[in-house]
Amino acid sequence: MPKSRFLSTSLKSTIAAAALLSSSALVSAEETIKVGILHSLSGTMAISETTLKDVMLMLIEKQNEKGGLLGKKLEPVVVDPASNWPLFAEKARGLIEKDKVSAVFGCWTSVSRKSVLPVFEELNSLLFYPVQYEGEESSKNVFYTGAAPNQQAIPAVDYLMSEEGGSVKRWVLAGTDYVYPRTTNKILEAYLKSKGVASEDIMINYTPFGHSDWQTIVSDIKKFGAAGKKTAVVSTINGDANVPFYKELGNQGVSAEDIPVVAFSVGEEELAGLSTAPLVGHLAAWNYFQSVEAPVNAKFVQDWKAFIKDEKRVTNDPMEAHFIGFNMWVEAVKKAGTTDPDAVGEAIIGVTVPNLSGGYSAMMPNHHITKPVLIGEIQEDGQFETVWQTSGQVVGDAWSDYLPGSKDLISDWRKPLSCGNFNVKTGKCGGQGN
């Protein structure tokens, strides 16, 4: 009995395998390469992520107009994880296992990325993550096309410390209470102290998500700034809470000339929803602004407005990150001649594509990319005017040099090292992180 059951099951599985083979042969006859898009289209994060879904659809459409990839058309597969972190993992699994996508472009918050990370590592697929984040991570399966702290936070602080930026001596680090601001502020605090800033000249403040009553905090900032030294606010306040924050600053008469605020989460898209009067003159640090003067950017902005059929829509930094990430993936697939994740992952390192600020971005062995850093001033029309930028491209650093736990770690996914957290002191792969 057991034997015959074994026989029948093995027979069944053979038939099933044969059926699968023939069906996959049928699918390949239709000649499409599937690309997963994993962005929230409902819930709290829809405000930021819907745009990224749209820009991916545009990029895929443009690529198909150019004849697709490897002679096949690209087919977007859009899912809605609804701003629900566990659902991100579930939807990611669905995209990879059920839809058999070749790569996924998606996630916004760090917690959503952390939630899908094990899925991508287990099923060995590729994720392109387009948002600035806190660093301290490097996965074989993830490509970080947004800024690491050294591509946004540290240059911004350097600018404010320079004579041109106002020779700031006192710092308020204000953020929303979650992982990105906490880690960024930890790095910034260590960095400022390494530059000789005393502890009493640093004020750190956290607020809950969607905080709307800023009266006390703004008056504290005012008090802190009245101590006689030039003061600036470094803001990692998350999207929605920014509007009441800037409104309160304006109402309490804190001007950008006296206490400038440099923000890492306020971009064109966020500014589009509010009256900019109280924000004018305040700063933001990004790797791209819509106002950047470059022919490639002019075309991108024009394409975007035509695609979305709305002249008022704006472009922003994470959109550029998807633009770069998608083109890198396309180039890597061409180079590898296949969409196999391992082959593409190997081929993509060193791939260089144009970015929207007129230069070129390259994928580094640590799965981060090179980008210029721009400091922009908010204008009345909700756009930024670049007041300063790095002279060249800055290489994204996965592990911060200013945190005791991570300063000895490097990441290099090239063979033979192939390690995301190699400790140069002990000479071993592993240690902190994953």
Next chain:
Amino acid sequence: MCTVAQLTDIMKLARSLVLVLLCLLAGLTASAASDFPQALSGLAEKSFKKRLGAINAVAVSGHERAQTVLEALAQRRLFVANPGKRLVIKTEAGGYQMAVTGEPAGEIAKPALKRVKTNNRLRKVIRNALGTLTLRSPDPARRLAAAQTIFASRDASALPILEVALAAETDIQVRTVMERARAASTLMGSAGEADKLEAISTIRQMGNQDAIALLSAFGDRAKGAEKAAASQAIAEIERTLALWSGAQNVIYGLSLGSVLLLAAIGLAITFGVMGVINMAHGEMVMLGAYVTFAVQEVLRTSFPGLFDWSLLFAIPLAFLVSGCVGVALERGVIRFLYGRPLETLLATWGVSLILQQAVRTIFGPNNREVGNPSWMSGSFELGQLALTWNRLYIILFALLIFAGLYAAMRWTSFGLQMRSVVQNRQMAGAMGIRTKWIDALTFGLGSGIAGIAGVAISQIDNVSPNLGQSYIIDSFMVVVFGGVGNLWGTLVGAMTLGVANKFLEPYAGAVLAKIFVLVFIILFIQKRPRGLFALKGRGIEA
């Protein structure tokens, strides 16, 4: 020209002398004028340092156009026109004039223009330079602004100009600020001890943070009696400020409390009076905010002159829209679920998600821009308290709504019927009251009030589909804490929580303060399950 005047006639000689003098004068201004274009051309430089130097050079050139050019630069109206790198100023009429001479520059095509960029640092330098240049302006408001700028810049070199300006000043308010500015400049300059001590006492009378900042900056460099006087003054100001900050916390607390009151007062009706756990309450607030947005959009495009009155139009409309949605919700869903709180909770939560996604589909997921009318922007000072107008209006508005609702419940026939239905449904029905309609209208009233709250909240918070979610928990907290079914409880509850939160925040931070308040409420409910003001007597049925 001068040589022409050389004649032997005495009369003519005298005339020629005058002419020579005139020529000399003209030569002098000409040399200043030649410095001025050179300084101006520096503004077009790319390097930050050169532009900074150029601004200072323009400011000290003493040229009659210096002020115009710097003002244009501060207002982003200064451009470099190519070819030839000419500096031009865009006039208010829309044309262009040469920066050096003020002559019309003729037609310039847009691509040939490049704006002279400034940043915060440069703007501050310009502001300070303009401060000294406009100190003698005929307009008192500009003189006031100039004096304030000099006070903030603590520029010791401004002292002589200040003395001249002070001697001529008649406006009492401007005079006070100028005296403070003079004191600031004196402290930073090289005046004698007596002068400095007098300056310290002038500054001490200001009694605010700016005074402390100035005195501590001075104290760092001073010695002996001056240092002692400065630190004594600082200590004194800090003592009074500590008292003021207590008052400040109370005001902030009342302001936060009034927002809580606004959010919760509608719920005090639907949950408090009717006992319906309405998870879609926050969405009623959100709808009110979107009505405000829609009204402003219409006014902006069709009647821009009425923009300042937009809120007045939005209030009744928001009440109607949210109220109607409320009535529909009661008739369509909730009336089937009376007496089944768990199902009501789930059903209304579903409705809240539907409403959110509906708004997201219609208006898009992004924040919508709702402007503050001009009378709600800015702040004013009361002693050492900085009060913002929008917060003050919201406190008044919340109290007004409370009073209106209380009056409606207490003195109108609808209010009477509503209370009777709540207290004893069968008896009220027996007396001829259509209890079903009263239920629907009561729910509509609560929702409509929430809509009005949305109008106020749109002035201080984001208008996005998620707006309601951030208020629903707070609203329930207030109603439960204040006592279910009692409007006074809601008022006292909201204000208590607001003030408690604001007194905790400076010590514990915003996140911990919120946690403490929640823990406090949980403990409080253990002790008094029916809240601050429990309804006595038979109470609510079911």
